[in-house]
Amino acid sequence: MAKYEILAHQLKTQIESGVWLENEKLPSLRKKSAESGYSLMTVLHAYQILESQGYISSQERSGYVVTAKNLVGNRPLVQTSESVSINDFVFDVLQASKNPHMLSLGFAYPDPSLYPRQHLNKSVAAAAKQISLTSALDNLPPGNAELRKLIAKRYAARGISISPDEIVITAGALEALSLSLQACTQPGDWVIVESPTFYGAMQALERLGLKAITIKVSPTTGLDVAALERALQTHSVKACWLMSNFQNPMGYSLSETKKQQVADLMEKYQVALIEDDVYAELYSTANNTNKSPLPIKHYMHNSSSMLCSSFSKSLVAGFRIGWVAAGARALSIQKQQLMSTFETSAPIQLSLVDYLSTKNYELHLKQLRKKLVARKKAMFAFLNEALDGVAKIYIHEGGYFLWIECHLSVDAMDIYHEALRLYITVAPGKLFSLNDEFNHCFRVNASFELNDAKRNQLRKLTEFIKQITPSKR
Structure with missing residues (x-):
């Protein structure tokens, strides 16, 4: 030191x-x-x-x-960490979610029953018939050309100009994000992340030997742009990893004004932006919204932004197909990928090309958004009533997460362990932070449909939370 x-x-x-x-x-x-x-x-x-x-x-x-x-409860907006260590805890939490008998409210993916399995199976079968001796070569980095064109067209429909040539297909969004980090940092470099943030960001920092600067975010207003600039002024920051739409775990989205401000700061301080945009397709249709929110990349004029996403949250988790719109760093990321995973599954890329070309993906998304809105409202209504006066529950339009903030004296790990005993998983705040400032919070996946049995399970958990919460005097 x-x-x-x-x-x-x-x-x-x-x-x-x-x-x-x-x-x-x-x-x-x-x-x-x-x-x-x-x-x-x-x-x-x-x-x-x-x-x-x-x-x-x-x-x-x-x-x-x-x-x-x-x-406690009045932490600084900017904090630094010379070393990052989160993998062991993440592994333990994710292992618990694999139990098929669990009500997996700690799961990061939507309810698997929401995926169009029959149509996807037909596309897999169709792709199997198309595979040739050269398919593996055709799908090497940067990935299947037709799939990259289809992704570029979807961006164009959102008003985002991205060339297929700057898109690199990856094995899920996490690989896209990790490769993006490697393309613009060296071990020991400073990287800005939100706090709380997606645990995958902390895992990537730990694996690559990077140092973290965390910017505390609010569940209502999101990222503090002034705090972000202070961090950029006082440290030699190489990259900034942010989620501007339906942030995991809090669920908020940055306003267009804040997105423009962040874009301006990235360009002013010449810092690479790595943007995690995996939930963008899951916007709410409650207020007649019919278009995905724009990413920060849309507001940037240079090519220092890397926009990462996948089909895992909107179509199917098991395919593990993601991508990064990497701009000028596309070639560097391709080289990094060849030295790690070598390629993303050729059959799966071909299956997605078939599905996106021949099936009605937009109809699926429309139905998915409608169900997510209804299920999240139902989960919020249940928990808000059950925890009235005990915890604050934050709900935002879009995505499928609820962020629950308990009394400062409550340890969410106690809630996590009691939930496991009741065959429920939740995601404790410790999973999303490098310190203890969110130990009294937890995230709930609200994509699962509630029935009487699940309500009874949850009611027992909410009673436990009431018991460990100090009474008001």
Whole structure:
């Protein structure tokens, strides 16, 4: 750990423990340099880090002043982590979701019964008849040419101009996101992610030896753009991994204004944007919306954006077909893919070409969106009534997640373990963060249809949550 990081950590600990109180002035740079034995530049760098994290602020003629006493529930908007370790916990949670007897509300994919299995099976059979001796070669990176054209046409229908030549087909969206990271970073580089964020982002950072800067997001307003810029100002950031539409786990979408602001910042600070857009097709039709929301990439003028998506959430999970619209980095990503997975399944790519060309994908999406809206409303109504006065439940248009925020003293891991005992899985907040700031929260997959048996299961879990929640006085 560098000297300025040691000093910043010491001061942060002092602020959190009450040595320095809110609105209290810190020692001047010269005084702190004399006290600590560090150079003026080291002290200045440490103060700048604390300022970017929201602990102190620079005030004219007053120097640096403590802005907040960062207790639980009042965390800084920007936090850093020199190392990322999440894989073991993710593995344990996902293993529990594999039990077929579970009500898998912790699952990341929609209810499998919502997929058009019969039509997909017919497309698989049709593709099998088309496979030739050269099919493997034809589907090497960047992937099947016809499939890339079909994806580009779907983007064009959304008003997004993407050439088939910049699309690389991958083994799911997570591979697309991981390859995108490798294309613009080296081990030890700083990468910005949201907090909470999709656990796959933290897994990728851990595997690639990258350092994380987390920007705290709100379940109502989303990303704090000012905090994002502070992080870009104070660190040499190489990439920013964001989810602007129906964010996992909170479910919010950024406004068009915020998307434009983020795009402007990426270009201003010359930072690569890696955008996870896997839920874009699952917009709500409740308010007569008939078009997928635009990604941040749409608002960018240069080619430093990599837009990643897949068919796993909207069509079928098991096919594991994703892609990245990589712009100028398409060739670099193809080379990375050849050294890792080599290629994405040729039969599956051909199956998707057949399905998208001959089946009514739009009709399936229309039916899927309608069912997701109804099921999420039903789940929200049930949980909102059962946990009234005990927890705050956040619901947004689009996607299929609910974010549940319990009392600060409640540990969502206790809820997770009790849920397992009741043959239910939920996704505890710990799964989506590098620290403990969301330990009182959990995510629910609301794509499953409720019946009496499932309501009875959930009612037992909500009673448990009530029991461990302190009563109001």
